[in-house]
Amino acid sequence: MKNRINELLEEVNRMAAANNEELEALRIKYLSKKGLISELFNDFRNVPNEEKRVVGQLLNELKNKTQDKISELKEAFANAAGSEQKTDLTRSAEPFKLGTRHPLSLTKNEIIDIFSRIGFTIAEGPEIEDDWHVFGALNFPPEHPARDMQDTFFIEQDPDILLRTHTSSVQSHVMTTQKPPIRMLFPGRVYRNEAISYRAHCFFHQIEGLYIDKNVSFADLKQALLYFAKEMFGEHTKIRLRPSYFPFTEPSAEMDISCNICGGEGCPFCKHTGWVEILGCGMVDPNVLENCGIDSSVYSGYAFGMGVERITNLKYQVKDLRMFSENDVRFLQQFESAY
Ligand code: DAH
Numbered sequence: 097m098k099n100r101i102n103e104l105l106e107e108v109n110r111m112a113a114a115n116n117e118e119l120e121a122l123r124i125k126y127l128s129k130k131g132l133i134s135e136l137f138n139d140f141r142n143v144p145n146e147e148k149r150v151v152g153q154l155l156n157e158l159k160n161k162t163q164d165k166i167s168e169l170k171e172a173f174a175n176a177a178g179s180e181q182k183t184d185l186t187r188s189a190e191p192f193k194l195g196t197r198h199p200l201s202l203t204k205n206e207i208i209d210i211f212s213r214i215g216f217t218i219a220e221g222p223e224i225e226d227d228w229h230v231f232g233a234l235n236f237p238p239e240h241p242a243r244d245m246q247d248t249f250f251i252e253q254d255p256d257i258l259l260r261t262h263t264s265s266v267q268s269h270v271m272t273t274q275k276p277p278i279r280m281l282f283p284g285r286v287y288r289n290e291a292i293s294y295r296a297h298c299f300f301h302q303i304e305g306l307y308i309d310k311n312v313s314f315a316d317l318k319q320a321l322l323y324f325a326k327e328m329f330g331e332h333t334k335i336r337l338r339p340s341y342f343p344f345t346e347p348s349a350e351m352d353i354s355c356n357i358c359g360g361e362g363c364p365f366c367k368h369t370g371w372v373e374i375l376g377c378g379m380v381d382p383n384v385l386e387n388c389g390i391d392s393s394v395y396s397g398y399a400f401g402m403g404v405e406r407i408t409n410l411k412y413q414v415k416d417l418r419m420f421s422e423n424d425v426r427f428l429q430q431f432e433s434a435y
Contacts, residue, residue, distance in 0.1 A: 097136070097139065097140075097143055097147075097151055098147075098150075098151060098154065100136065101136065101151070101154045101155060101158050102154075104126075104132060104133070104136075104158055104162075105157070105158050105161065108126070108158065108161050108162045108165050109161075109165075111162075111165050111166075111169070112169075113169055115173070116170070116173055119166065119169050119170060119173070122166065123166050126162045126166075127159075127162060127163065127166070133155075133158060133159050133162060136155055136158075137155065140152070140155065196428055196429055196430075196431045196432050196433075197431060197433060198420075198428060198431070199408050199412055199414065199420065199428075199431045200301055200404050200405065200408055200420055202408075202431055202433050203404050203407050203408040203411060204283050204301065204303065204404050206328065207281075207283075207303050207324075207328065207402075207404070207407065208281060208283065208303075210323075210324055210327040210328060211281050211305065211320075211324065212281075213327075214320060214323065215279050216279050216280055216281045216305065216307075217279065217280050217281070218280065218281050218282075218283065219266060219269075219270055219280050219281075219282055220266065220282065220283070220284055221260075221263070221265055221266035221269045221270075221282060221284065222260075223259060223260055223284065223285060223286075223287070224251065224257065224258075224259060224260075225257075225258055225259070225260045225265050226256050226257060226258075227243070227255065227256050227258065228268070229260075229265045229268040229269060230248075230258060230260050230261060230262070230264075230265040230268075231243055232387070233267075233268035233271075233272075233384065233387045233388055234264055234265070234267065234268060234343060234344040234384055234387075235343040235344050235381050235383045235384050235387070236343045236344075237343070240343065242261060247261065247288055247289055248261050248287075248288070248289060249287050249288075249289055249298075259286075259287035260284075260286055260287065261286055261287065261288050262286050262302060262304070262401060263282045263283070263284045263286060263302040263303065263304040263401060264304055264344060264399070264401055266282035266284070266304060267282070267304065267306050267344070267380075267384070267388075267399060268387075268388060270282070270306065271306075271308065271384075271385070271388035271389070271390055272388045272389055276308040276309055276310075276390060276395050276397070277307075277308065277309040278306060278307065278308040278309075278397070279306075279307045279308075279309075280305070280306050280307075281303055281304065281305050281306075282303065282304040282305075282306070283301070283302070283303045283304075283404070284301065284302065284303075285299055285300070285301050286299065286300060286301070286302050287299045288300075292418065293417075293418075294415065294416040294417060294418060295417060296417065297405075297417050297418065297420075297421065299421075300403060300404070300405050300417070301403070301404035301405060302401055302402065302403055302404060303401070303402055303404060304399065304400070304401045305320075305398075305399060305400045305401070306380070306397065306398075306399050307320070307397050307398050307399075308380065308385070308390065308395050308396070308397030309395065309396075309397065310394060310395060310396075311396065312379075312395075312396045312397050312398055313396070314347070314379055314398070316398060317377060317378075317379070317398035317400070318335075318337065320398075321335060321337075321351055321375070321377065321400065322335050325351075325353050325374075328407070328411070329353055329356045329410070329411075330356065332354075332359070333353050333354055333356065334353065334354040334360070335351055335352065335353050335354075336351070336352050336371065337349040337350070337351050337352075337377075338350050338351075338352065340376060340378075342376055342378060343381070344378075344380065344381050344384045344399065345376075345377065345378025345379055345380060345381055345398075345399055346378060346379060346381040346382075347378055347379060348376065348377070348378035349376070349377050349378055350373055350375070350376050350377075351373070351374055351375050351376075351377060351400075352371040352372060352373050352374065353371070353372060353374055353410075354370060354371060355369075355370050355371060355372050356372075356410055356411075357410070357413065358370070365413075372410060374402055374406060374407060374410065375400050375401060375402035375403075376400065376401050376402075377398065377399065377400035377401070378398065378399065378400075379396060379397070379398050379399075380396070380397040380398065380399050382396075385397070405417055405420060408420075412431070
């Protein structure tokens with residue numbers, strides 16, 4: 097019995113396993129109920145009484161050693177597995193490829209940012225509209241050409257449901273649901289029944305501005321727009337307002353800025369005039385205020401509307417409008433910016 101125990105002790109000292117499965121096989125071989133060590137415990141009753149003490153000690157020693165050895169090997173495997181997953185924290189980081197914002201979003205965000213500095217907040221309205229919000233409330237006479245199918249997309253032959261042709265429609269929503277003072281921007285997509293070319297598209301983007309309060313004057317409008325032009329195109333930028341006509345503003349004007357490509361010298365972009373048109377504006381027509389339930393004897397206001405594509409073209413000199421909706425990454429990747 098003693099010899100057998102010593103033999104096994106030596107085996108246990110040399111014990112090695114390549115993986116957890118092998119180790120488990122060893123545990124079964126030595127320590128399970130039918131294992132070699134249990135067998136020796138069973139045979140222990142046959143050991144002569146006078147040897148029992150010494151053999152018993154040896155046997156316990158063998159059992160403990162085997163258990164220790166197996167735990168030790170198990171731990172070694174666990175540590176090895178852990179170290180495989182450990183990352184080298186000193187390695188430099190992989191550069192993470194960021195996308196770029198769409199140029200129209202860059203422009204939109206910049207415009208919003210500029211006007212938010214003088215107190216404008218944002219609202220959005222629906223793209224699918226009814227006649228009243230797009231035309232009726234805004235003082236368009238019934239026979240106005242914008243109401244023609246040639247210019248406006250109507251939905252399913254119902255002349256009352258249409259895709260908005262301008263973001264001025266959000267004015268009607270805001271003025272009927274909110275009390276002045278109102279100082280807001282309405283960015284969004286608009287639709288017109290136009291043949292697609294490098295200079296026209298059936299959808300594009302606008303930002304509308306609206307300011308309604310007591311004693312709002314044309315001078316306030318002009319000052320706000322001058323501030324915007326300088327912030328957007330640079331301190332040297334000049335503006336000029338030309339009389340114009342829109343059904344919802346009276347008086348109405350169109351604003352030009354000094355051509356930011358040639359600095360006003362004259363170039364093909366500004367058709368050698370030194371000026372480029374960037375927006376329409378005016379004092380909100382009292383009829384519009386009344387249509388929306390605002391007392392025009394107490395309140396006045398100004399409004400303006402600009403095309404985001406137009407401003408983007410000026411800012412980034414994109415020559416073909418269609419590039420904005422073609423999703424060509426080579427085009428889009430050029431617009432890295434903080435906005
Ligand atoms: N809604 C006009 C358009 O789409 C732009 C516009 C002009 C908006 C004058 C205004 C404005 O608020 O006062 O052409």
